[in-house]
Structures are given as C-alpha cells and as structure tokens.
Amino acid sequence: MRKSSENENWTTVIKPHNGLFEVNLKEIWDYRDLLTLFVKRDITVQYKQTVLGPLWWLIQPALTVIMYMVVFGGIAGIPTDGVPQPLFYLGGVCMWQYFADCLTKTSNTFVTNANVFGKVYFPRLIMPMANVTSNLVRFGIQFGLFVVVYIYYAIIGMAPSPNWYFLLFPLLVVMMAGLALGFGIVISSLTTKYRDLQILFTFVVQLWMYGTPIVYPLSQVAGKKVLGMDLETIMCLNPVTPVIETFKYGALSAGEFIGWGWLAYSLGFTLVVLAFGILIFNKVQKSFMDTV
Amino acid sequence: MPTAIEFNNIGKQYRLGLVSTRTLSHDLNRWWQTAVLHKEDPYLKIGSVNDRSTVADSEYVWALKDINFKVEQGDVVGIIGKNGAGKSTLLKLLSRVTGPTTGTIKARGRIGSLLEVGTGFHPEMTGRENIFMNGAILGMTKAEISRKLDEIVDFSGCERYIDTPVKRYSSGMMVRLGFAVAAHLDPEILVVDEVLAVGDAEFQKKAIGKMKDVSQGQGRTVLFVSHNMGSVRSLCTKGVLLEKGQVKFMGGIIETIDEYLVADTLSGEKIVDLISNCKEGVAIKKIFVNGSQSTRLTLTSDGLDMHIKILGVLQNAQKLSLEMQVSDAAGVPVMLYSKNYGDSPIFPAGEFDIDEIVRLPKGMMAGPYCVDIYLTNSTVEGIVDIPRAFILEIADCVSPSGYSLSYKNNQGYMYLS
Known part of the structure; x- marks a missing residue:
C-alpha cells in the first residue's frame, strides 16, 4: 500500500466528475499562449485568399447600415430619436454584431472543434475565451468606422453631443462579452447531445435582434401595451436592452438614460448566466466527446 | 522507481446505437434517480463486456472495466490487444480527452499525448505558424517553441516549404511536420497511439529512433499502442494485454506478446x-x-x-x-x-x-x-x-x-x- 505522504505529490488526478465550480485558473493561465495563437489565427485566417481582405470588416457593417436606412428609415419611416440615421444604425449594428458573433461562435464551440478536442487536452474554456477576444478586435475596427462617421457629422455640425454616461462604454462592452459568453457556453453545452438546439438557436438570434432596440429607439415603444403589460418593461427585461440603450444615450444622447436600476439588473443577469454557463460547461467538457 | 501513473478501478461505459429520443428519456430517468431520489445511476449496473463480434444484449457496453495497474517511472509500456479491446479508449482517458465513468487515474508530471499527428493544423497557415499552433495545443509555451524551432524544422525535413501554407503540403510532409513538433514536446509522460505507421521508411526509422531516445536516454515514461509487434518489441520494456476491455496480462514485453499470440490462438481448445x-x-x-x-x-x-x-x-x-x-x-x-x-x-x-x-x-x-x-x-x-x-x-x-x-x-x- 502507498503511504499517504507519497499520495500528495500527484500532479494530475483524473476522476469521473469535477466539482461544480472547479475551474482551474492556473491551468488557463499556463495556456495563455494558446489563447493568443487562437485569436491570431481567427483574425488572420478569416479573409485569406480574398482580394479585399480585412476591408470586409468595414464593408459588412456599412452595407447593413445602408440596408437599414432604406428599409427601416426610408420605407417603414421609423424615427431615430433625432440622431442622423447612419450614426444611429451604425452604433447599434456594431454593438449587436459583436454580441451576436460572440454568441453564435461560442455556441458552436464543441461541435466545430470536435476534431481537436477529440485528440488532445487543453482547458476547453480557452476556445470560447479566444472567440470573445478575437471578436473584440473586430469590434474595435468596426467601432473605428463609427468614430470616423461621427467625426464627419461633427465637422458638418450635425453630430449629437456625447455625455458623461459614455464613460460606461468599457463596462458595456465587457457586459456584452459576458452575456454572449454565458449564453453561448450554455447553448454549446446543450448542443453536444441535442443538435435540435443548434437549429433553433440561429432562429432565436435573429428574433432577439428585433426584440432589442437596434433598428428603432426604445422611446418608440413607450406607453404601448401587450397583453396588459407595459411593453417597455418587457423589453428592458431583455438583458441586452439596457446595455444598448446606455450606449446610445452616452454616445449619441439618443432618448434618455434608462436608469441605474435596469443597468444593475443587466449586470446581475450577466454574472448569473456566466456562472451558470461555466458550471454546466464544466460538467459537459469531461464527456462530451462521447456524445458530440 | 516511483510510480508514474496509477489506474484505479477505471471503467468507461458507452451507449450503443444512435442518439435519439430515448437518450432524453434515459437522461431524465438518470437525473431523477441520482439527483432527486439519491440512488445509484441505474445505467451503471447494466452493460455487457466489450465483445465486438457478438450481438449486444444491453444498450450499454463497458469499453473498459476494472482496469487496475501501475506504471513505474521510466517504463516504456506497450499496450496491445485486438481491435476494439479498449486500447485507444485507455489512451483517451489518460490524455483527458474524455472522462472515465468510474475510477481514478493519478499521474506524476506533464502528460503529452500523441493520438493524432498534426492536431489543430490549419490549412491556410504556413508551416511555421502551424508549428506554433500545434505546439501550443500540445501544451508548449511560445518561448519553448521558439527555442526549439530550428530543431523542429530540421527534424521534419521541410525547411524549403516552411513558409508555405500547409494546404500545399503532401500528406507525408504534413505528418512529418506534426511528428516533429510532438517529438520535441518534453513531457514526463508520453502517450502515443499508432501514429508511427505513417510517413516513408526513412521517417519511420527516424521516429522510432526519437522515441527510443526519449524513453531510454531521458528516462521518461511512455505508453505506446500499436499493432506492429515488431516496433512494440523493439521499443517497449513492459507490456499490457487488453482483452474485451479488461487487463488480460501484464508483464515484460516479450511475455506479453507471447501471451497475446497464444490468447489469440487458444480461443478454441482443438x-x-x-x-x-x-x-x-x-x-x-x-x-x-x-x-x-x-x-x-x-x-x-x-x-x-x-x-x-x-x-x-x-x-x-x-x-x-x-x-x-x-x-x-x-x-x-x-x-x-x-x-x-x-x-x-x-x-x-x-x-x-x-x-x-x-x-x-x-x-x-x-x-x-x-x-x-x-x-x-x-x-x-x-x-x-x-x-x-x-x-x-x-x-x-x-x-x-x-x-x-x-x-x-x-x-x-x-x-x-
């Protein structure tokens, strides 16, 4: 029999089940080089063998904004709280696109990486973390476009003035990332076994955008009622709404500040969904290879 | 010699057939029994032994069951057995690709696994970029890879193409590059599946030679799965014979190969x-x-x-x-x-x-x-x-x-x- 003192210097112990919140942060830190490599790969590989290359990052939101200007601004005639249409849509599109990209890519973590996960071990959480980071780079570039358009409007004297709430911007981006990561890893954990969710999910993301004030201002729904409930309250229950609204108010003075209460609600929601996501991810990562 | 790896009562259960609506009902039943009623998992008690050729009498099968053995530091262990005996499953558990259903594995030192050559290679990236990618996936740090880069490139014999995207490589070159990276990973415990059965004769010789260096020269622990008894015999010192998911024999490599051969033949008395x-x-x-x-x-x-x-x-x-x-x-x-x-x-x-x-x-x-x-x-x-x-x-x-x-x-x- 082994002596107990000798038992203590095992460096790796593989057991059937992990503790609920047993996230090995040191291990993730040890693999930080892998994280940066994944981020670099995501960014460089995306537009290899294209003529326009990274320009696509700017063309995509520009085209989307033009489309929104025609459909929602022109045909449907939805107002934009007095903000020039390109600015209003571009701000919303940048923010939403970041959220949606993080969410969809994270939710496919297990399915798209099955071949790598099936052959070698590294902390699985690296993958969704790399997604969120590489999308952040992309978001930064697209946000640069927003700044350029903003400066243009400032020069011609039509830009709405930003206010102090804009200082919340870094927090807002972190909250978007947290929400996307949290929801994404919950979905990714569930899709390993039940692929139904994957199909359902692409549809849900599309609907979600219309449930968030991206192409219309929240002020448009004020006072409206659905089934006897205040529509504005229902929309604010969507944790993305307070984030988007705060951003629009801070950067463009569009509408009015949504209130600290809703922002705190959104932050709380983010933390809960993130914790829940890590919990379920931890449980699934051990044996997902057998079901994926 | 201290123990490097210890397998304690390891078992791995798989479900047969397709994932279907019955999966959901089994999952719900399992959750009900374990989480709500605090009983044992009802599906762990059943399950037949891992015998590929007979018709299953249960929906669950134990790919591995009651695996208990220890590997000492510096041992080179060949794991042999017929197709489907559970060899690769064992390596997968040790590589932490999937978790065991029962039991624990304890190990001392970094485990480097080589279940496939060139995991994570991206066809659009150059050979050099892929060396970094693959190395990092296998657990090396950037500094470590930079330090060994010349050696890796030299070993692979792909200097000329190192800045070409690997999608232009021949499959043999891809394998050479992949193995070169893995060979320069310096884990205390190296887990190798039948990856040596690739590449041309010259490279195979090189690969076997490198494995020998790693095991004999540097005193590392190696677990090696192969059907090629020749390379198992020349590389390994100890052997583990798996049959139907259980350890049939363990001992010196020559005795184990003999046992395998005999076991294979003695399936009938006459x-x-x-x-x-x-x-x-x-x-x-x-x-x-x-x-x-x-x-x-x-x-x-x-x-x-x-x-x-x-x-x-x-x-x-x-x-x-x-x-x-x-x-x-x-x-x-x-x-x-x-x-x-x-x-x-x-x-x-x-x-x-x-x-x-x-x-x-x-x-x-x-x-x-x-x-x-x-x-x-x-x-x-x-x-x-x-x-x-x-x-x-x-x-x-x-x-x-x-x-x-x-x-x-x-x-x-x-x-x-």
Whole structure:
C-alpha cells in the first residue's frame, strides 16, 4: 500500500466528475499562449485568399447600415430619436454584431472543434475565451468606422453631443462579452447531445435582434401595451436592452438614460448566466466527446 | 522507481446505437434517480463486456472495466490487444480527452499525448505558424517553441516549404511536420497511439529512433499502442494485454506478446475449432499434431518433427494438398511447407486422411512460432483455412558452447554451425 505522504505529490488526478465550480485558473493561465495563437489565427485566417481582405470588416457593417436606412428609415419611416440615421444604425449594428458573433461562435464551440478536442487536452474554456477576444478586435475596427462617421457629422455640425454616461462604454462592452459568453457556453453545452438546439438557436438570434432596440429607439415603444403589460418593461427585461440603450444615450444622447436600476439588473443577469454557463460547461467538457 | 501513473478501478461505459429520443428519456430517468431520489445511476449496473463480434444484449457496453495497474517511472509500456479491446479508449482517458465513468487515474508530471499527428493544423497557415499552433495545443509555451524551432524544422525535413501554407503540403510532409513538433514536446509522460505507421521508411526509422531516445536516454515514461509487434518489441520494456476491455496480462514485453499470440490462438481448445474457412462439400473431423489435438506444441532441438494427421470426409472427388506456414510472434512468415506444391493429388469422394511428417530444419532458433494449416488445391484454390492453427514452441536452441539462442534476441531464425 502507498503511504499517504507519497499520495500528495500527484500532479494530475483524473476522476469521473469535477466539482461544480472547479475551474482551474492556473491551468488557463499556463495556456495563455494558446489563447493568443487562437485569436491570431481567427483574425488572420478569416479573409485569406480574398482580394479585399480585412476591408470586409468595414464593408459588412456599412452595407447593413445602408440596408437599414432604406428599409427601416426610408420605407417603414421609423424615427431615430433625432440622431442622423447612419450614426444611429451604425452604433447599434456594431454593438449587436459583436454580441451576436460572440454568441453564435461560442455556441458552436464543441461541435466545430470536435476534431481537436477529440485528440488532445487543453482547458476547453480557452476556445470560447479566444472567440470573445478575437471578436473584440473586430469590434474595435468596426467601432473605428463609427468614430470616423461621427467625426464627419461633427465637422458638418450635425453630430449629437456625447455625455458623461459614455464613460460606461468599457463596462458595456465587457457586459456584452459576458452575456454572449454565458449564453453561448450554455447553448454549446446543450448542443453536444441535442443538435435540435443548434437549429433553433440561429432562429432565436435573429428574433432577439428585433426584440432589442437596434433598428428603432426604445422611446418608440413607450406607453404601448401587450397583453396588459407595459411593453417597455418587457423589453428592458431583455438583458441586452439596457446595455444598448446606455450606449446610445452616452454616445449619441439618443432618448434618455434608462436608469441605474435596469443597468444593475443587466449586470446581475450577466454574472448569473456566466456562472451558470461555466458550471454546466464544466460538467459537459469531461464527456462530451462521447456524445458530440 | 516511483510510480508514474496509477489506474484505479477505471471503467468507461458507452451507449450503443444512435442518439435519439430515448437518450432524453434515459437522461431524465438518470437525473431523477441520482439527483432527486439519491440512488445509484441505474445505467451503471447494466452493460455487457466489450465483445465486438457478438450481438449486444444491453444498450450499454463497458469499453473498459476494472482496469487496475501501475506504471513505474521510466517504463516504456506497450499496450496491445485486438481491435476494439479498449486500447485507444485507455489512451483517451489518460490524455483527458474524455472522462472515465468510474475510477481514478493519478499521474506524476506533464502528460503529452500523441493520438493524432498534426492536431489543430490549419490549412491556410504556413508551416511555421502551424508549428506554433500545434505546439501550443500540445501544451508548449511560445518561448519553448521558439527555442526549439530550428530543431523542429530540421527534424521534419521541410525547411524549403516552411513558409508555405500547409494546404500545399503532401500528406507525408504534413505528418512529418506534426511528428516533429510532438517529438520535441518534453513531457514526463508520453502517450502515443499508432501514429508511427505513417510517413516513408526513412521517417519511420527516424521516429522510432526519437522515441527510443526519449524513453531510454531521458528516462521518461511512455505508453505506446500499436499493432506492429515488431516496433512494440523493439521499443517497449513492459507490456499490457487488453482483452474485451479488461487487463488480460501484464508483464515484460516479450511475455506479453507471447501471451497475446497464444490468447489469440487458444480461443478454441482443438485445432479443428479454429477452421475459419471450409469449402462446401468438405468436412474436417479431426486434426492431430504429434498425436494430440491441442493448439500448443512444444518441440526440443532433438526432435524437430511434426506429424500432421487430418481426418475428414469429401462429398465429391477433390484435389487436396497440405500446406503449412510458420510465422514468428510478430506475424512475419518464416517458412512454408508444401510437399505437392503446384500439383495436388486427387482424393476420391468419401472419407480421407492426410498423414504427413514435416521435418523442421536443424538449428531453428528458440521461440514461439505460429503455424497456419491450409488444405489447398495447390495454386488453384484454398479448400480449408486454419490460420494460427497452433503455437509451435521451440524450447531450446543451444550453441555448442552452451549458450541458448532465440530469435527474440534478434539473433535471426536459424543458427548455422
């Protein structure tokens, strides 16, 4: 029999089940080089063998904004709280696109990486973390476009003035990332076994955008009622709404500040969904290879 | 030597068939029993042993069950067994690709696993970029890879193409590059699946040589799975034989290979039970080797005769001749016996018996050999096939000065004196 003192210097112990919140942060830190490599790969590989290359990052939101200007601004005639249409849509599109990209890519973590996960071990959480980071780079570039358009409007004297709430911007981006990561890893954990969710999910993301004030201002729904409930309250229950609204108010003075209460609600929601996501991810990562 | 890896009661259960709506109902039932009622998982109690060829009687199967063994530091362990015996599952558990259903594995030191060559290679990235990517996936840091970059490129022999996207590489070059990265990973415990069976002859030699360096020179622990008994024998010091998901034998590598060979043959008690193919209208009743129907035969150097007697019945007249092939433990053919090669005599319908004495050459090296028996219409067709019909053990081969010789010591098959 082994002596107990000798038992203590095992460096790796593989057991059937992990503790609920047993996230090995040191291990993730040890693999930080892998994280940066994944981020670099995501960014460089995306537009290899294209003529326009990274320009696509700017063309995509520009085209989307033009489309929104025609459909929602022109045909449907939805107002934009007095903000020039390109600015209003571009701000919303940048923010939403970041959220949606993080969410969809994270939710496919297990399915798209099955071949790598099936052959070698590294902390699985690296993958969704790399997604969120590489999308952040992309978001930064697209946000640069927003700044350029903003400066243009400032020069011609039509830009709405930003206010102090804009200082919340870094927090807002972190909250978007947290929400996307949290929801994404919950979905990714569930899709390993039940692929139904994957199909359902692409549809849900599309609907979600219309449930968030991206192409219309929240002020448009004020006072409206659905089934006897205040529509504005229902929309604010969507944790993305307070984030988007705060951003629009801070950067463009569009509408009015949504209130600290809703922002705190959104932050709380983010933390809960993130914790829940890590919990379920931890449980699934051990044996997902057998079901994926 | 301290223990490097310890397997404690390891089991791995898989579900058979497709993931379907029944998965959901089983999941719900499992959750109800374990989380709400606090009972044992109802599906862990059932499940049949891992036997590929029989029809399953349960929806669950234990790919591995009750695996208990220890590996000492510096051991090079060959894991052998038939297809589906659980070898790769064992390596997967150790590589933490998937978790065990029961039991624990404890290990000392970094585990580097090589279940596939070139994991994570991206076709659009250059060879150099992929070295970094692959190295990081295997657990190396950027600094470590930069330090070894020249060595890796040199080992792979792909200098010329190192800045070309790997999608332009030939598959062999891809493998070379992948192995080169993995070979320079310096884990205390190296887990290798049959990845050496790729690349050209020169590279295979290089790869085996590198593995030997790692295990013998640097005292690392290696677990190696392969079907190539030759490379297992030359590389490993210890062996673990898996059968139907359980450890059948553990010991020195040569004993383990012998055991594997014997276990493979002794699935029937008599030679007649091992007939794998028999032409219609031909029935074999009994087969005797030196008067015994047993699948094991031991000969000493002063009696190297095999007396083969086969009794059977023919429905129609048939050309028949006896052929035998003697192979070594790794399955390499060594000798062929065929008295009537190219011209088989005709046997009339009804009962027949073949009675021949096969004289083995003097100076045959000691060791276990495997003998296949065939009845053929010589060059035309096989009538009865009995692969691995019996194990022939040559007990001793001694030089005049009294030293014993065996092919297992790489001394060849014949001793000339």
